[in-house]
Amino acid sequence: MPLSMIRTGYKHFILCALAWFSVNANAEQAIIAVASNFTQPMQQLKNTFEQSSEHNIKLSFASSGKLYAQITQGAPYAAFFSADQVKPISLEKLGLAVANTRFSYATGQLVLWSPQNNLSLTPAKLDLTSFNKIAIANPKLAPYGSAAVETLKSLQQYKFTKKNLVYAENIAQTYQYVFTQNAQIGFISASQLSQHKTGSYWLIPQTYHSPILQDAILLKSAQNNQAAIDFLQFIKSTNAKNIIHQFGYKTNGSL
Amino acid sequence: MLELNPADYSAIWLTLKLAAVVTLILLIIGTPLALWLATSRSKITPWIDALVALPLVLPPTVIGFYLLLAMGPNGPIGSISQWFGITSFAFSFTGLVIGSVFYSLPFVVQPIRNAIQAMGKRPLEVAATLGAGPIDRFCTIILPNAKPGFMTAAVLGFAHTIGEFGVILMIGGNIPDETRVVSVQIYDHVESLAYAQAHQLSAIMLVFSFFVLLLVYSLNTRSGKQARVF
Numbered sequence: 394m395p396l397s398m399i400r401t402g403y404k405h406f407i408l409c410a411l412a413w414f415s416v417n418a419n420a421e422q423a424i425i426a427v428a429s430n431f432t433q434p435m436q437q438l439k440n441t442f443e444q445s446s447e448h449n450i451k452l453s454f455a456s457s458g459k460l461y462a463q464i465t466q467g468a469p470y471a472a473f474f475s476a477d478q479v480k481p482i483s484l485e486k487l488g489l490a491v492a493n494t495r496f497s498y499a500t501g502q503l504v505l506w507s508p509q510n511n512l513s514l515t516p517a518k519l520d521l522t523s524f525n526k527i528a529i530a531n532p533k534l535a536p537y538g539s540a541a542v543e544t545l546k547s548l549q550q551y552k553f554t555k556k557n558l559v560y561a562e563n564i565a566q567t568y569q570y571v572f573t574q575n576a577q578i579g580f581i582s583a584s585q586l587s588q589h590k591t592g593s594y595w596l597i598p599q600t601y602h603s604p605i606l607q608d609a610i611l612l613k614s615a616q617n618n619q620a621a622i623d624f625l626q627f628i629k630s631t632n633a634k635n636i637i638h639q640f641g642y643k644t645n646g647s648l
Numbered sequence: 649m650l651e652l653n654p655a656d657y658s659a660i661w662l663t664l665k666l667a668a669v670v671t672l673i674l675l676i677i678g679t680p681l682a683l684w685l686a687t688s689r690s691k692i693t694p695w696i697d698a699l700v701a702l703p704l705v706l707p708p709t710v711i712g713f714y715l716l717l718a719m720g721p722n723g724p725i726g727s728i729s730q731w732f733g734i735t736s737f738a739f740s741f742t743g744l745v746i747g748s749v750f751y752s753l754p755f756v757v758q759p760i761r762n763a764i765q766a767m768g769k770r771p772l773e774v775a776a777t778l779g780a781g782p783i784d785r786f787c788t789i790i791l792p793n794a795k796p797g798f799m800t801a802a803v804l805g806f807a808h809t810i811g812e813f814g815v816i817l818m819i820g821g822n823i824p825d826e827t828r829v830v831s832v833q834i835y836d837h838v839e840s841l842a843y844a845q846a847h848q849l850s851a852i853m854l855v856f857s858f859f860v861l862l863l864v865y866s867l868n869t870r871s872g873k874q875a876r877v878f
Contacts, residue, residue, distance in 0.1 A: 458839030
């Protein structure tokens with residue numbers, strides 16, 4: 394290879410590198426902590442966001458309780474998408490989050506589900522005592538669980554069904570209990586049902602329980618991180634809300 | 649100093665009960681299994697060895713997930729339980745016992761197996777030529793000679809069941825007085841941000857685990873030679 398060609402190649406490389414750096418000069422990276430129940434919509438939200446932005450988003454999924462513990466111990470997260478309101482509010486109070494950045498990004502929808510076909514699950518004909526085991530998410534840990542308990546109380550069946558309740562650590566495990574038929578019926582989220590439309594279900598009206606609000610918040614360590622700020626802004630856009638709806642959640646726009 | 653609530657005490661009691669039942673069952677089924685593994689030269693021995701050691705390698709979620717499938721009405725354990733009119737062993741104390749027996753099996757079988765192997769076949773052969781039957785040989789030769797192995801097995805089987813978490817979380821259903829053991833109770837405390845309560849129970853577990861291991865190592869040292877645990 395003649396020397397001149399190598400020189401031109403070298404020049405090209407420098408030019409390309411310069412061009413790449415200038416494009417990415419404003420690009421930042423943000424690690425976002427996300428409650429595991431929101432895994433699938435969040436992956437799609439990230440992809441859509443990155444297509445129209447130069448910023449780079451990394452996702453870290455775990456239960457809200459674990460993420461909360463990590464954040465209080467200085468985990469390098471830029472924002473926190475919790476499965477409830479309690480933990481973001483608590484981070485706000487501890488001064489670990491930026492004030493006035495908290496908002497509800499999704500509202501969960503509760504569903505009573507059994508893999509058995511042709512069951513009549515409307516409240517008029519619903520007799521939960523005929524089921525040996527009823528799976529719900531742990532009401533102490535998961536908002537879907539406390540909504541399930543509220544629903545049972547609204548139906549005036551809590552007293553009779555209490556001894557038949559089995560508690561899963563989260564909504565994913567509640568689904569597992571019912572799917573493997575170790576429990577005959579269970580309270581899961583509409584987002585889970587949207588992926589596996591089998592059996593019988595009753596989409597529980599929001600009047601039976603207080604809303605299952607999931608809050609997001611910007612964390613103090615990332616108050617100047619443009620990637621995180623832009624991403625949170627994107628989550629409030631119509632485009633993002635449409636994606637969230639597709640996965641069986643409601644948003645402010647649809648309430 | 650300690651401010652445990654009734655639910656904590658109930659979880660501790662349930663855990664001790666589970667560990668005691670599981671240790672007893674494991675000693676009963678683990679002893680003949682260890683004896684066979686230590687003395688047999690069959691071609692299937694390594695296969696059984698590998699099967700027994702599986703819980704050491706597999707993540708508890710795998711074991712828990714398969715147990716959940718097996719206990720369901722379409723699974724092998726579920727079909728048997730339905731025979732007795734029980735839909736599923738999941739979410740019951742019996743279910744926890746089944747899961748724990750499988751999960752703690754290597755911790756009981758391996759120390760007994762190692763102790764018998766360390767003793768060698770010679771004393772058994774001599775006893776046989778002197779006319780001792782199998783039960784006699786077991787009681788007068790194996791039991792006294794492999795005693796440290798049996799004690800290590802019992803302590804480890806008990807302690808490992810106490811510390812079990814992943815499998816129970818998958819098949820337990822977190823029912824107070826029935827399946828909510830200490831490890832699950834700690835998990836509940838941590839997830840619901842009750843860190844002070846989590847600290848209390850965790851500290852008890854930590855101290856308990858340390859003294860159990862101290863006991864195991866003291867037993868091994870006193871028996872003259874360091875009996876291999878694994």
